[in-house]
Amino acid sequence: MTETIGFIGLGNMGLPMATNLAKAGHKVQGFDVVPAANEAAAKAGITVVATAVEAVKGASIVISMLPNGKLVLELYGSGILQAASAGTLFIDSSTIDIDSARAANALAVAAGMLNLDAPVSGGVGGASAGTLTFMAGGAASDFARAKPVLELMGKKIVHCGDAGAGQAAKICNNMILGISMIAVGEAFVLAEKVGLSHQALYDVASTASGQCWSLTTYCPVPGPVPTSPANNDYKPGFAAALMLKDLLLSQEAAASAGASTALGKHAAEIYQSFVAAGQGGVDFSGIIKAIRES
Numbered sequence: 001m002t003e004t005i006g007f008i009g010l011g012n013m014g015l016p017m018a019t020n021l022a023k024a025g026h027k028v029q030g031f032d033v034v035p036a037a038n039e040a041a042a043k044a045g046i047t048v049v050a051t052a053v054e055a056v057k058g059a060s061i062v063i064s065m066l067p068n069g070k071l072v073l074e075l076y077g078s079g080i081l082q083a084a085s086a087g088t089l090f091i092d093s094s095t096i097d098i099d100s101a102r103a104a105n106a107l108a109v110a111a112g113m114l115n116l117d118a119p120v121s122g123g124v125g126g127a128s129a130g131t132l133t134f135m136a137g138g139a140a141s142d143f144a145r146a147k148p149v150l151e152l153m154g155k156k157i158v159h160c161g162d163a164g165a166g167q168a169a170k171i172c173n174n175m176i177l178g179i180s181m182i183a184v185g186e187a188f189v190l191a192e193k194v195g196l197s198h199q200a201l202y203d204v205a206s207t208a209s210g211q212c213w214s215l216t217t218y219c220p221v222p223g224p225v226p227t228s229p230a231n232n233d234y235k236p237g238f239a240a241a242l243m244l245k246d247l248l249l250s251q252e253a254a255a256s257a258g259a260s261t262a263l264g265k266h267a268a269e270i271y272q273s274f275v276a277a278g279q280g281g282v283d284f285s286g287i288i289k290a291i292r293e294s
Contacts, residue, residue, distance in 0.1 A: 002026055004151070004216040006059035008052050008075065009094070009248050010037040013120070014065035016127040017093070019044040019155045024152045056084045063091045063148055076104050081111035089114040093134070095242075097249055098164040098171070099256075105131075105138065105163035114132025114142040117163060118150065119170040123237040131155040135173075137165030171253055174246035178267040178284070180214040181243075183287035188221050192292075198223055220285040234286035241280030244271040 003026050005019040010032040020044045022028045030046040031054065032038050037046045049055050052075060056062050062084065066072050072094050084090075090108045092101065092115075101117040108115035116138035132154035136143050143159045150157045160169045189211070191201045202224035206216050218237075219225035229237050232233045236242075247268035254261040274280075274290045282289075 003149070004029065004059045006031075006055035006062040007046070007065075008032070008055050008062070008080075009065035010034075010041045010046070011065065013073055013093075013127045015041055015044065016124065017063070017132075018046050019194045020130045020153050021149070022046055023134055025101060029057075029059060053079050053083045056080045058082065058087070059088060061089045061091065061146075063093060064188070066092075066094040068094070069096035072096055072104050073100055073107075075136040076107045081108060081113060084113060086110075086112040087114065089116070089142065091116045091118050091146055091150075093118050093120055094166060095119045095170055095246060095249070098167045098253055099138065101167045102164040111259050115163070116142050117166040118144050118146065119166055120154065121170065121173060122154070125237060127153070134158065135160050135166040135169040137161055137163050137167065137169075168253070171246060171250045174243070175250040175261065175264045175267070177214065178247045178271065179242050179263045180212045181218070181220065181269055181285055182270055182287060182291070184212065184214045185220050185285075185291045188288060214285070218285050220288040229283035229285055234289075236281065236283040237286065238284050239280060240271060240282050240284045240286060241275050243284035243289050244268065244275050244280070
């Protein structure tokens with residue numbers, strides 16, 4: 001069934017996601033506050049409109065991909081809920097704090113809308129290839145309504161629980177990722193200092209108990225995994241500034257819930273120093289450079 005889909009936020013992730021929806025035959029009404037993003041969207045076959053309110057008019061589904069929770073709540077309070085038809089499904093795929101996700105859900109439900117928080121994992125490459133993982137929070141019936149559309153943008157679609165659960169899953173996952181990348185980087189730096197080659201360490205650890213995604217898919221040294229950013233001067237897939245954002249969200253959630261996350265806290269501090277040194281635009285696997293210098 002062809003649908004009209006409003007898509008708000010056409011940046012590095014939003015544009016390829018919206019493009020995949022358009023390629024699948026849906027009418028996509030896109031909007032971004034950045035003119036260059038709108039120009040790129042128009043070239044990709046997206047119907048660009050002048051405001052977020054226009055993006056939701058006539059849409060049965062509205063997807064947003066924004067930088068933070070403050071902007072998501074501002075968007076939901078900007079009149080888009082009032083401009084949409086009753087029962088429109090609002091999906092927020094931004095990575096934001098859990099409280100903001102729950103607040104956005106409450107606003108949508110109060111306005112008679114369906115709503116999911118559905119952040120993603122997989123980076124720009126996954127967005128372009130349509131292989132993202134979606135972690136969704138919200139009512140089971142809303143998830144069932146959303147799933148066919150999410151499957152056009154992602155390979156793995158998981159219902160994690162009620163409102164905010166998608167954000168909770170994303171934050172926990174990326175805390176693991178940030179910690180594990182530091183651990184892998186430290187192991188390679190240690191190998192360098194004791195005379196063990198990168199390839200030898202990779203060949204052992206990738207099939208032994210040290211195996212993890214940070215090693216086998218995103219190896220932080222050039223050579224063993226040709227597709228990793230280390231082989232492209234650490235140009236991001238997933239920038240260090242975004243990893244810091246997610247680690248800080250994990251620490252905010254930990255403080256709110258009274259959870260002890262000592263390694264998550266330390267990982268956030270390490271990435272904070274890396275970003276403060278002007279490396280925020282480097283892929284997060286580039287943290288190995290800071291480890292070598294420490």
